[in-house]
Amino acid sequence: MKTVIKFCGAAGMVTGSCYLVRHNGLCFLVDCGMFQGSKTLKELNYGEFPFEPESIDFVLLTHAHIDHSGLIPKLIKKGFAGRVFATEGTRDLLSFMLPDSGYIQETEVTYLNRRNEQRGLPPVTPIYTQEDGEKAIEHFDLIDYQAWRDLGHGVRVHFWNAGHILGAASIEIELAPKETEGDNIRLLFSGDIGPEYKLFHPDPVGPSDIDYVICEATYGDRERKTIPPAERRKKLARVVSKALSNGGTLVIPAFSVERTQELLADISLLMSSGAIEEHIVFLDSPLAIRATKTFSRHAGNLEDIAPDGDLFKNGNFVFTRTVEESKKINQYKGGAIIIAASGMCEAGRIRHHLKRRLWDKNATVLMVGYQAPGTLGSLLLAGKKAVRIQGEDIKVRAHIRELDVYSGHADAAELQEWILKRMPIRRGVFLTHGDPGAREALSARLAQSGLSEDRVFLPALDDEFELLTVPVKEKLQTKPRLDPAVVARLDWHNDLAQLSLDIRDELDAAADERSRQKIIRRLRRALEAKPAKD
Ligand SMILES: [Zn+2]
Structure with a gap:
């Protein structure tokens, strides 16, 4: 029987990570992520999976980000009855992230159905609900880092710390041959790889001597300057001090999971060392508060933080859970830092803080993450003099700042180094999770390092390859859900x-x-x- 890998997502794009492996009558997935970004891609979330969900024996999950995990509740709804193997950190984050994702699906569909009704169109049902997200957690089975785990049927797995977010792993898989003769096949799925000096996590690790490496290429075409922690905090201190001078307010739109905790940790250290003055820091996002509690619970396994999660217990931190508490922040007069989601200002409580503060020339808005084109965050960064929030035109007088010192991803040089450390790679490298330009640039880097081009593959969506054939791979005939040209073009x-x-x-x-x-x-x-x- 053939051993086959199918690229059901993150092939020529950065979202929808999902790879299917068939071997000796067994069928399993690595990741089952949601497609994000353009409308064409997002529509894939509503369509059928390119496989039978009930035929999947188990899922191996690299990390909690929704573009890697977000379709697990749908997989279960459609008939998958197996286990989802993940680290404890990943399970704990998803115990609130998957229900939250379900809640978002429900809200979006309510809004869409109101419009559909006006246009005489039939109603649509959400991909899954908050309740489906909660139920999905019951399927989880925990895996420790750095230990082999036998999953039966001749499959063993080993999770390596990928240094990307809490719980993130690269997954090594050993597949035994059907007969007693023959060699094992060793696969390594990178998941998302973290950068050097990532707060909370050691540098990514992984095995060497692998048959096939399936590696992400998010920043395959970008090199970043390496910024050691002291320098990162210095840069943050400069922006914070300036923003808070003269009783100013600093508003930071932040992603709830990991970026918010990085900010809190740095702010806490800066305050206790006297590098910035003590001020109230509002964390105004129920999701971010839950994520912060999860980080505190896992503090014993994280770097840069005392085992009791002390960094997040700073007396200046105020966690606001209810809407009433959130609204009260509007009346706060003295200088304060307000951290609220969403990171790109598209939803969440950040919008009412921006509405309240953007007109104030004594306020500063600090962007600490990627702003996709067309989002409110990107408009502010582009220097728009007025923006529309909740139907109101708001003049922008606040200072808009950007700090590009936090990243969860390895850059091109670090990805290249990570792959080269896996050598010898006996058969090939599949580059996934990257736009076409990023994958080609990384492929060119690998060629320069001696990994010849005929060993590096850039699969398209729904491509299937037979592994262990001579030459090293054989592309099988499949009918893709989207043409690669459509994927590459903005719709x-x-x-x-x-x-x-x-x-x-x-x-x-x-x-x-x-x-x-x-x-x-x-x-x-x-x-x-x-x-x-x-
Ligand atoms: Zn990720």
Whole structure:
């Protein structure tokens, strides 16, 4: 029987991580992530899986990020009855992240169905609910780092610390041959690899002498300057001190899991060493508060933090859980730091803080994470003078700052180094979890390091390869859910979003009401004109 790997996600894109392995009548997944980003990709979450969910024997999970784990409740809903093997950190984070993801699906669908009803369209059902997310946790089975675990049927697994987020692992898999003769096949799935000097985690580790490495390539085309912890904190201290001088307020949109805890840890250290003045720090996100409690519980296994999770128990930290507590922050007059989700300002409590503070020239908004094009965060960073929040136009007078010193991902040089440390790699490297440019750039780096091009593969969505054939791989005939050209191109929704922004800019810049009317008339004429032949 053939040993086959199928790339059911994160192939030519950075989300939807999901790989299927078939071997000796056994069938299992590594990750089962949600697609994020463009509408075309997100629609894949609603469609059928490219395999039979009830035929899957078990799932191995690299880490808790939703683009690696977010479709597990759907897999169970569709008939999967096996176990999900993950580290304790991953399980603990997902015990609230999966229900939260279900809650988001329910909310989005409620909104969509209201529109569908107005348009006479049939209602849609959520991919899964909060309750489905809660039930999914019952399928979890814990795996320790650095120890072999026999899963039966000739499969053994070994989880290595990937240094990416709490609980993250690279997964080594050993597949025994069907007959007693023949060699084992050894696979290594990188998961997401963390950078050097990552707060809380040691540098990523992994085995060598592998048949196939399946490696992420998120930043395969980007090199970052290495920033040691002391320098990172110094940069943060500069922004915080400036923002809080003269009673100013600092608002930080942050991702709830890990980035928020990194900020709290650094702020706590800076305050206790006197590098910044003591101020109230509001953590205004129920999800981030739960994540912080989880980090405290795991403090004994984390670096840079006392075993009792002391860093998060700073007397200046105020955790606001209820909506009433959150609203009260608006009345707070003295200088304060407000950390709230979401990280790109698209949802969550951060929006009401921005609405309240953006007009204030004594306030500062600090971006500490990636801002996708078109998000409110990206508009603020681009220096827009006014933004629309919850139907209201808000003037931007606050200072907008960016601090690019926190990252959960290895850069190109670190990814290259991680792969080379796995040598000898006997048969091949599959580069996944990266945009086309990032994968090609990493592939070129590997070629320079002596990994010849015929050993490095860039699979497309739903590609299947037979492993252990001569030559080293054979691509099997499959029908993909999306054409690679469609995946690489931004779909028209993004083009439309950009066009709407451009029109708005043009109208804002117009001198008076008359010129605005003129622009609108021109646009209408263009819309009604016969399309030119192209
Ligand atoms: Zn990740």
